[in-house]
Amino acid sequence: MGTIIEATATAEGGSLGALGLADAAARLCLQRAKRTAEEVDLLINAGVYNDRGISEPAVASLIQEDIGANPEPQPGAGQGTFSFDVRNGGCGMLSGIQLVDGMLASGTVKLGMVVASDIDPEPGVSEGFGFPAVGGAVLLSADGSRAGFTAFRCVTFPEFAGLFTSNVAWREDPRPERSDRGHNVLTVEIAKSYADRALECAESTVRDLAAESVLDLGEVDLLVATASVPGFAAALAQRLGMPAARVAMPSPALAGAHTAALAVALQSVRLEVGRMALFVCVSAGITVVAALYQG
């Protein structure tokens, strides 16, 4: 019994807002899988930069209500939906998939969806926010005849914690006459060296995962890799000695996607039955989550 990806979807456009992007991606994903929202019994949102910077409730509960996934209880009529957020930066979507995989394996849920989206909450005010406005969704279920996700590995490299930071902090109005006023400002800072360190951390994590899984990297048919910086997947493939033709390459406009990057990358490829895919997400921390997927 394995956890398989039934469908993926993305939605673009800042005018929708982060919630609108997540809702749209979730709806399209369900449509592609020919599923209804009521069938989803686990809904995880992995987006970090949402409208107004909401910290409560879980944004997943808002998405759940919007898409109509069992918003009202009907005890005795089957299982409802359980929603919560994962906040693991650009690794959140794959971390969410790992959590869904666990609950599918135990039978606690039957159909899980991981959704993510980011937007700049205050364009013109925020500093350093360079991620494209995009949402993504991945729908997962258990399949008795396919292997699906066979291994996960999550490693943190705290020595590089300062290379990718983001926070919201109060800044006083610089104008003397308005010194009693100010603003909560989002600041995202990604050091130039982050991309190189991300590659090193990803490579070591992948090699450990391969060793643990008795896998020759030459057997990998597809590399799906994200680190919220353009060019990462191709550079990682080179380090791992994998041909460029086996790399999922999103469109240049979405190459720097953040929490939805995994869904974005999956849009550009087909996960064929029997083929082996290697998923690698890298983000602030530095955190690396890697997984093996047998389609």
Place this chain on the structure above:
Amino acid sequence: MSVGGGKHWMALEGGADGSPGEGSYTSRFAAIGACLPQRRLSTDEVMASTKYRTDIELEQLTGVRERRIVGEGQDSYTLALGAARDALAHADCAAADLDMLIVCSISRHVGGLRLQLEPPLNVALKAALGAERALGLDISNACAGMMTGVFILNDLIRQGRIRRGMVVSGEYISELGRNAAQEVRTVMDDQLASLTLGDAGAAAILERAPEGAAGIEVAGFTTLSEHSRLCVAFPATIGPGVTMHTQAREIHRVATEEAVPMLREVLDQAGLKFDEIDYLIPHQTSARAIKKAAASFAEGFGSTPKHTVITVDELGNTASTTHFVALSKYLKEGRFVPQDRVMLLSLASGLEVGIVIFKVDELVGRYGHDH
């Protein structure tokens, strides 16, 4: 309706037909830790700090007498770290033995009122604790965050995927009260609930129980999202930190109403009657709301748990940490006996309904009480 077409509305672990069924392990709480700041702030002091003159009798309305507030150098992160260390001090395992570390803070203040979005807090916590091997994860599920973490760990331990994990949260939320004090004018204000908040950290270590030993009997969760917009928090516009806007009466009303059928499902799964619960630990919003809910449950079930735990009077509402702060307090005060059966009940913004039933068993001994 779910694809499984099961009989229960909640996602359920354990019990009559909860996952993962036959042959599963039992998971149990190995230790509970807390970190409470020393400074106390009375409700009288809070109400004296409001910008506008109000005639609100907050203590009478909520039963909150005082709460703890952070001092110099304390924040969400340090409270979480303190609680994690306290839990480890009561456990017979080391941080290096943890397979998973789940951080569940709603507030993410690190270094004063700087709200840290990235990196996730688990990265620094893992390093500070020496939990190098643990799979680190930050989740967010309002005041049901730690209970969600328990639900995740319980599931993974029961199916044998992990042996041991920690759920931890630090909540520096008294600052929401400071912001609310600048704006609250009447008892109907949507920031009134913010005036009841207190700061705290809490941690729980879960582990695989030896064969035949007691532990978590049933855990259930669901999200009734038609109520998802009744309590929303975001960065403040009037000053540093966060503001929270709550339709308090409405959320209490629906939470109490919706909880009854969910409690019934979980009790049925466990094959228990309500009065077989020795201690009910509900989420701590206000003493009055808890008593009102308890009376409503009594009416619905025709029976009541032997004790309903209230800590909100002296600690305020400490968000995601409330259940575990209360558990830690009762364990340290030696209030439990090993045979006691406890029900943790989360009713949180979302609307999240989470329920965990467990036997205290040898946890009592880890706090120097052998009864």
